[in-house]
Amino acid sequence: MADVLSRFNSGKLWDFKGGIHPPEMKSQSNSQPLRHLPLGTxxxxxxxxxxxxxxxxxxxxxxxxxxxxxxxxxxxxxxxxxxxxxxxxxxxxxxxxxxxxxxxxxxxxxxxxDGLDQWIERNPIDDFSTLSSEQLIHKIYQAGIAGLGGAVFPTAAKIQSAEQKVKLLIINGAECEPYITCDDRLMRERADEIIKGIRILRYILHPEKVVIAIEDNKTRSHIGNPQCTTGSK
CATH class of the missing domain: 2.40.50 (OB fold (Dihydrolipoamide Acetyltransferase, E2P))
Structure with missing residues (x-):
């Protein structure tokens, strides 16, 4: 792991041979902003x-x-x-x-x-640093958060299994399929919220380094801009 960290710290981009490169079809949706659908019945x-x-x-x-x-x-x-x-x-x-x-x-x-879209009483956390890692993991569990990959793995279980063991935290902003653009649009429009989530993960896991992995076809992503990451080092 020390060798991996030193490679990341060198600032060099690493490539690998092989793989498949299907035509990208992202232009069909990556120019459209996120929006709310009308409430269904x-x-x-x-x-x-x-x-x-x-x-x-x-x-x-x-x-x-x-x-x-x-x-x-x-x-x-x-x-x-x-x-x-x-x-x-x-x-x-x-x-x-x-x-x-x-x-x-x-x-x-x-x-x-019923068309009212009425919420339960919510109790947001004003300052996550006032809670312990265990309390935050429980909050994540109560929210029912799971990964969007094929396994749909429960996020709280994943974080708990990695607690105190992570040296390098990689935030995966790559899109593995030629048509999907949800990561791209979220990083353009919700960069501040993503950074807040990364800070919570960093607080729980205590990694030595955090890397945000973005493909070179996402040049408009705001998540790497200095104004988004100021204070995150």
Missing amino acids: DFYIPLKQHLGTTGNLLIKEGDYVLKGQALTKGDGLRMLPVHAPTSGTIKSIKPYVATHPSGLDEPTIHLQA
Whole structure:
């Protein structure tokens, strides 16, 4: 690891041979800003949205729920809670066809929105440095955060397993597919929020170095600008 850190500190860009290079199709969407979709009327919420087992139900048919309310309860960091995307009434809890090429059924909550989009009471953290690493990991777990890769690995479990062991923290801003542009647009429009998240990870993991990995086709990303990273060293 010391050798890897010294290579990063040299400032040299490293390449590797091989791989495939399909045509990039990012121009179809990378010029469009992020935007909110209109609120839907019916939401179908799979109980399992992460690697691991399904949580235990906290609601039943006919219940009224608020946006952000936990619908399931986990038991351990690999069993994430699932939350209501908006306020409304639970119409059913039964198998529905999953959004997966297999076409298999998945235990799913049908939530009928009331159009109010009313939140539960929220308790934001004003200063994360007042909390311990364990408390922050628990907050991340309660939020139901999981990776967006194919494994959808629970983030809290990943952080806990790496706590006090990380020398080099790499923030992956690369996009592995030719069409996706979500990372690009987020780094353009939400750079400040991403940096705040990196600071929380750095506080928990205590790495010797943090590297933000960005592809050379993302020249408009603001995340590496000095005004975004000032005070992050």
